[in-house]
Structure formats: structure tokens, C-alpha cells
Amino acid sequence: MTYEEAKKILKAFIEINGCIELPIVINAIKKAIEALEMRTPKKAYDVNREMKSFDCPSCLSSLYAEDELENVGYCCVCGQAIDWSADEET
Ligand SMILES: [Zn+2]
Incomplete structure (x- = not known):
């Protein structure tokens, strides 16, 4: 899996689950996306x-x-x- 593919999947997860009470998980995923952006x-x-x-x-x-x-x-x-x-x- 490439970084770009991982970012797409993580961003899609936030869009699907963003309205549910998952703030800690969402924040962790946002941090992961930031890290992937830096590695790209x-x-x-x-x-x-x-x-x-x-x-x-x-x-x-x-x-x-x-x-x-x-x-x-x-x-x-x-x-x-x-x-x-x-x-x-x-
Ligand atoms: Zn810099």
C-alpha cells in the first residue's frame, strides 16, 4: 500500500465516522494523515x-x-x- 492509498482510506474513514462520537480516534487518524503528508x-x-x-x-x-x-x-x-x-x- 502506498502512502497516498493509506491517506485516502484514512480520510474516507473520517468522512464516514466523523459524526459519531469518536473524537480520540478521529484525532489519531488526523495525526496519521499529517505524518503521511510529511512522508510524501x-x-x-x-x-x-x-x-x-x-x-x-x-x-x-x-x-x-x-x-x-x-x-x-x-x-x-x-x-x-x-x-x-x-x-x-x-
Ligand atoms: Zn519544512
Whole structure:
């Protein structure tokens, strides 16, 4: 099962059971969804590509690396996984 599949199932569970008295379970599932969101790589914000300046897509902190920025797998502030795969030109 992928993270995306797990998130879909957990979100559907909340929609079905959200009106029932399950606040603790619902809060635990929301926390799990948040954790899955952080583990799912997201594209960094391209602040200035030539200057190799990028921001975290979740907390907007600057992403730093001693050598290649693409070696930064996670934001060191919030832990968001970063996706450096090639962008499609828009
Ligand atoms: Zn971050």
C-alpha cells in the first residue's frame, strides 16, 4: 500500500465516522494523515533556481545543503520529504 492509498482510506474513514462520537480516534487518524503528508515528497518552492535557492513546500523554510541541494531529502525544520525530480516546463 502506498502512502497516498493509506491517506485516502484514512480520510474516507473520517468522512464516514466523523459524526459519531469518536473524537480520540478521529484525532489519531488526523495525526496519521499529517505524518503521511510529511512522508510524501513534495516539490520545493523554486525561489531562485540560478542561485539554488529553494523553500520547503510545507513550512517555507529555506532548504540548505553543503554540496548538491538535490541531496536534501527532508526539510531540517519540519521534516517534509522533498521531491527533486525534474519539473515539466510550464
Ligand atoms: Zn519544512
